[in-house]
Amino acid sequence: MATQISRDQVFFSFSPALKEIARIRQGEEVIMETHDCFEGQIQTTNDLLDTLDWDHVNPATGPLYIEGTQPGDVLRIDLLDVSVGEQSSMVTLPGEGALGDVIKDMETSILKVEDGQVVFKNKVRVPLRPMIGVIGIAPASGEVPNGTPGAHGGNMDCTLVTTGNSIYFTVGVEGAMFGAGDMHAAMGDGEIVICGAETPGVVRFKAEVVDLKGLPTPFIETDDLVAVVYSAPTIDEAASQATHLMAKFLTDFVKIPLNDAGMLMSLVGELKFCQIVDPLKTVRFEFPKAVLAEYGFQLN
Numbered sequence: 001m002a003t004q005i006s007r008d009q010v011f012f013s014f015s016p017a018l019k020e021i022a023r024i025r026q027g028e029e030v031i032m033e034t035h036d037c038f039e040g041q042i043q044t045t046n047d048l049l050d051t052l053d054w055d056h057v058n059p060a061t062g063p064l065y066i067e068g069t070q071p072g073d074v075l076r077i078d079l080l081d082v083s084v085g086e087q088s089s090m091v092t093l094p095g096e097g098a099l100g101d102v103i104k105d106m107e108t109s110i111l112k113v114e115d116g117q118v119v120f121k122n123k124v125r126v127p128l129r130p131m132i133g134v135i136g137i138a139p140a141s142g143e144v145p146n147g148t149p150g151a152h153g154g155n156m157d158c159t160l161v162t163t164g165n166s167i168y169f170t171v172g173v174e175g176a177m178f179g180a181g182d183m184h185a186a187m188g189d190g191e192i193v194i195c196g197a198e199t200p201g202v203v204r205f206k207a208e209v210v211d212l213k214g215l216p217t218p219f220i221e222t223d224d225l226v227a228v229v230y231s232a233p234t235i236d237e238a239a240s241q242a243t244h245l246m247a248k249f250l251t252d253f254v255k256i257p258l259n260d261a262g263m264l265m266s267l268v269g270e271l272k273f274c275q276i277v278d279p280l281k282t283v284r285f286e287f288p289k290a291v292l293a294e295y296g297f298q299l300n
Contacts, residue, residue, distance in 0.1 A: 002204065007033035010059035010181065014136055014152050015143040016173045020065035023175075026208045029080065034181040035059045036198045037133065042089045045108050049093050058146040058155060060134050062179030066207050071140060073171040074212045076300075077178070081204040082163045084130045086113050088185045088197035090120075097194040097277045111185070111197050118186045118197050126186050131162040132203060133182030133196070136218075140172035146181070148279045149231035153218050155182065156229055156282045157191045157275035160220045168212065168219040178207065191275040210300060214252065216245035221299055225288050231280040238283040239271060246285040254297045264291060 009021040024030050039056040069075055088111040092103050111118050117125040134146050136153020149156040153169055180203055187196025218229040228245045232238040250261035274282035
């Protein structure tokens with residue numbers, strides 16, 4: 001029987017001072033409800049961003065204390081299922097996002113899910129691609145608003161954070177203090193106007209400490225690839241650090257000589273944006289697991 005966590009209790013900053021709303025065991029299934037990034041404040045096209053209570057933006061359900069986790073441990077979160085609601089919202093806001101310098105009008109659009117597709121203004125249908133925008137654990141020190149990504153996770157807005165994939169974090173405090181929210185029914189890499197199809201949802205997951213100390217986290221594993229995620233004040237810095245950390249993973253864990261690692265990264269690696277609109281920008285470097293297998297390496 002899975003543990004059920006409602007969306008009734010949320011927090012707005014990742015911090016060592018967080019108090020858990022529940023304790024979960026390693027390896028047990030947990031079903032956790034989440035709000036959308038506006039905590040349900042936007043329901044119609046008349047609900048504009050200038051009407052929001054900004055103290056209730058980017059809520060994360062939690063935090064959950066994960067038993068048996070200690071600072072320095074590497075924690076793997078297996079995303080068994082990520083599902084979203086039947087309605088999403090999107091917004092524009094002058095001065096915000098990658099096009100904020102040219103967008104002049106505030107607007108809200110409501111999108112419905114029909115037949116496994118997200119419908120945009122009754123014209124465009126895109127495949128339903130549920131993903132989690134905010135996911136992470138408490139940092140060892142300091143307080144990080146949920147809207148800001150970092151080494152602890154947070155608002156990374158990475159499209160790989162979805163059903164069937166695993167995300168790894170380095171634990172900062174006892175119990176890890178895990179939380180998630182800000183789901184999207186669909187979103188393109190970059191999150192250009194500060195949003196995807198924002199929606200409430202439900203995530204079914206399990207968490208477990210793994211013997212991978214030193215792994216460059218946040219780190220994501222899918223069926224086909226691994227990815228290092230890095231957030232920094234500029235896109236250039238985020239891209240450089242994600243690249244260097246993938247090289248470190250390949251040399252330290254897979255034992256590929258540095259020159260070979262670099263050539264393989266040029267040959268089959270992919271440097272991609274997650275989001276370019278938050279206080280810190282987030283980039284990931286992807287590398288195929290098929291190449292890791294050629295070197296006899298697997299994560300678990």
